[in-house]
Amino acid sequence: MDFSSKKAVQRQLAGEGLRPKKGLGQNFLTDESVLFDIVSAAELTKDSCVLEIGPGMGVLTRELAKKAGSVVAVELDTTILPVLEKNLSEFNNVTIINQDILKVDLDKLFDDHFGDRSVKVIANLPYYITTPIIMKLLEHHRITSIVVMIQREVARRLSAKAGSKDFGAITLAVDYRAVAEPVRDVPPEAFMPAPKVWSSVIRLSLREEPPVTVLNEKHFFDLVKGAFSQRRKTFVNSVGSYGALETNKEAVKAILEKLNIPETIRGEALDIEAYAKISNEMVKMQKQSG
Numbered sequence: 566m567d568f569s570s571k572k573a574v575q576r577q578l579a580g581e582g583l584r585p586k587k588g589l590g591q592n593f594l595t596d597e598s599v600l601f602d603i604v605s606a607a608e609l610t611k612d613s614c615v616l617e618i619g620p621g622m623g624v625l626t627r628e629l630a631k632k633a634g635s636v637v638a639v640e641l642d643t644t645i646l647p648v649l650e651k652n653l654s655e656f657n658n659v660t661i662i663n664q665d666i667l668k669v670d671l672d673k674l675f676d677d678h679f680g681d682r683s684v685k686v687i688a689n690l691p692y693y694i695t696t697p698i699i700m701k702l703l704e705h706h707r708i709t710s711i712v713v714m715i716q717r718e719v720a721r722r723l724s725a726k727a728g729s730k731d732f733g734a735i736t737l738a739v740d741y742r743a744v745a746e747p748v749r750d751v752p753p754e755a756f757m758p759a760p761k762v763w764s765s766v767i768r769l770s771l772r773e774e775p776p777v778t779v780l781n782e783k784h785f786f787d788l789v790k791g792a793f794s795q796r797r798k799t800f801v802n803s804v805g806s807y808g809a810l811e812t813n814k815e816a817v818k819a820i821l822e823k824l825n826i827p828e829t830i831r832g833e834a835l836d837i838e839a840y841a842k843i844s845n846e847m848v849k850m851q852k853q854s855g
C-alpha cells in the first residue's frame with residue numbers, strides 16, 4: 566500500500582476530514598528517497614531503541630518500526646491519531662504517546678519504555694520549535710545520536726566552522742555536546758504542503774565527554790550567549806555589557822590581552838577552545854576578586 570505519495574497523504578487526511586495544521590509545523594514527507602536516507606543515517610539494528618518526534622501519519626515511523634527493536638513516537642496532534650494508529654496497526658513494537666515533546670519527562674519515558682538502554686532520536690521536526698527540541702535532547706546522556714530534518718539554514722548553523730557567517734551561539738552549544746554532520750539537503754517539493762524554505766537532514770552524534778574542559782558550565786554558556794547577544798559589536802563590547810556575566814569591558818579586554826587575542830575580535834571568529842579558555846580565566850579572576 567502507498568503511504569508516502571502526495572496523493573496518499575491527501576487521501577488519508579481527507580478520509581478523516583483533516584487539513585495539514587500550519588501552526589503545528591505539519592509538512593508531511595512525500596519523497597521515499599529522503600525517508601531511506603534518514604533511516605540509513607540512523608544506522609538502526611533490531612536492538613535499537615528509537616524516540617520519534619512528530620510521527621504525523623507515520624510514514625517515517627513505519628520504516629523505523631521495520632528496522633529498530635522498539636519505537637516510541639510522541640505526537641501532539643490528537644486529531645491525526647486515528648490515521649497514525651491505522652498506518653501502524655501491523656507493528657507491535659511501536660508505542661504512540663499523545664503529548665507535547667517539550668513537556669515530556671524524557672528520563673521517565675526512557676525508563677518506562679527502554680529500561681536502561683541507550684536511545685536514538687529520529688524525526689522530521691516541526692520547524693517552529695526546532696531549537697528548543699534540539700537543546701532539550703542534547704541535555705540527555707541516554708541519547709547517543711539524533712538524526713533530524715530541520716530548516717537548511719538552521720542545519721548550516723549547527724555544523725558551521727568558526728569564522729563563517731553561520732557560526733553562532735547554537736553552533737557552540739551543539740559542538741560542546743555533539744559532533745554535527747550534514748546528511749543531505751531536501752527541496753520544498755519533497756513535502757505536502759511544501760514549506761517555504763529548503764530543509765536538511767543532519768546527524769548529531771553525542772559526545773561522551775565535551776571537547777574542552779570548562780571550570781563552570783553555566784558561565785561558559787552565559788559567555789557564549791553574551792558574545793552573540795549583539796552581533797554587530799565586538800566580543801569585548803557584547804560580553805562586557807552582558808548582565809548575567811557580571812563583568813565589564815576593561816576586565817574582558819585584560820583577559821583577551823592575557824590570552825593573546827586581539828581586543829577588536831568578534832564573537833564569531835573565536836572557536837570553542839578559545840571560549841573555554843576565556844571562560845576559565847574569567848571564572849578564576851572572579852574567584853580571586855570575590
Ligand code: SAM
Pocket residue numbers: 589590591592593594618619620621622623624625639640641642664665666667689690691692694
Ligand atoms: N513525521 C511526519 C512526516 O515526516 O511526514 C510528520 C512531520 S511534520 C514536519 C511534524 C510533526 O510534528 C507533525 O505531525 C506535528 O503534528 C508534530 N508536532 C508539532 N508540534 C509538536 C510537539 N510539540 N510535540 C510533538 N509533536 C509535535
